[in-house]
Amino acid sequence: MSDTPAKHIRTPLARVRGLGAARSGTHDFWRQRLTAVANIPLTIAVIVIFIMLLGRNQAAVAQIVGSPPVAIIMALFVISVATHMRIGMQVVIEDYVHDELAKLILIMANTFFAIAIALTSIYGILKLSFGL
Amino acid sequence: MATTRAPAARPLSPHLQIYKLTMTMAMSIVHRITGIGNYFGMLLLAWWLIAAASPSSYAKFEWFAGSIIGRIILFGFTWSVIHHALGGIRFLIWDTGHGFGPSEREWLAAATLIGSIAITVLLWIFGLLAMGGPL
Numbered sequence: 001m002s003d004t005p006a007k008h009i010r011t012p013l014a015r016v017r018g019l020g021a022a023r024s025g026t027h028d029f030w031r032q033r034l035t036a037v038a039n040i041p042l043t044i045a046v047i048v049i050f051i052m053l054l055g056r057n058q059a060a061v062a063q064i065v066g067s068p069p070v071a072i073i074m075a076l077f078v079i080s081v082a083t084h085m086r087i088g089m090q091v092v093i094e095d096y097v098h099d100e101l102a103k104l105i106l107i108m109a110n111t112f113f114a115i116a117i118a119l120t121s122i123y124g125i126l127k128l129s130f131g132l
Numbered sequence: 133m134a135t136t137r138a139p140a141a142r143p144l145s146p147h148l149q150i151y152k153l154t155m156t157m158a159m160s161i162v163h164r165i166t167g168i169g170n171y172f173g174m175l176l177l178a179w180w181l182i183a184a185a186s187p188s189s190y191a192k193f194e195w196f197a198g199s200i201i202g203r204i205i206l207f208g209f210t211w212s213v214i215h216h217a218l219g220g221i222r223f224l225i226w227d228t229g230h231g232f233g234p235s236e237r238e239w240l241a242a243a244t245l246i247g248s249i250a251i252t253v254l255l256w257i258f259g260l261l262a263m264g265g266p267l
Contacts, residue, residue: 033227036220043217047255055263058190065184074181085171092168117174124181 028087035084042077049073066128078121086114155241162245163219166212173209207256214255215248 049070053061064070089110097103151157183193196202222240225231231240 058187120178121181127185
């Protein structure tokens with residue numbers, strides 16, 4: 001069956017068990033659910049924060065968003081959402097883009113976008129917190 | 133020997149256009165569309181957070197958010213987030229193996245749509261009143 005002699009005595013099944021074709025197992029599946037659960041209370045908290053900020057001027061918004069509890073909630077929200085949306089968009093790309101090169105480029109661009117959104121947002125939050 | 137032949141016209145597996153559109157199916161499609169919408173909507177959150185540091189950049193964001201187009205986009209983004217959240221809760225319930233009965237799944241799908249519209253409209257009525265009127 002194979003041209004190369006077996007280098008170890010582990011069976012093929014043992015090597016792939018729990019890992020799957022991508023060698024990363026159910027990592028993304030689990031993370032998508034983990035961040036989905038985290039997003040529920042975080043989204044409610046962020047909506048409450050937005051209601052608190054309604055009608056306030058820039059100075060007041062900067063002070064409230066930069067305060068420790070609000071800044072931490074906003075940062076957690078951004079991290080959880082960026083992780084969730086990266087996995088979700090990757091699934092969409094894998095479903096609809098069948099050209100191998102285009103798919104790889106889009107999956108990379110998707111990761112870059114998610115990281116850029118997360119870091120830009122967190123930079124903004126930290127700037128409000130510490131006045132960088 | 134290896135003469136290429138035109139592939140035989142094989143039957144294809146049925147896809148979306150074959151089936152009657154059901155409520156659960158429509159909500160599944162909307163879940164994906166709202167997810168894509170939320171993905172790009174996060175650009176607005178990043179812009180807002182970066183802009184909040186200075187009065188001049190915040191004025192630009194406020195101009196956008198106060199414009200008709202901005203209001204429509206923010207209203208749509210609100211609904212998109214709420215719908216995706218409720219749809220997500222529905223999928224998490226299904227992940228536990230519950231809610232698959234004929235009436236349960238229809239009820240859950242309807243609740244996702246009605247709930248998302250109701251919560252969005254209530255939030256906006258409350259928000260606009262808190263800001264002192266629709267304009």
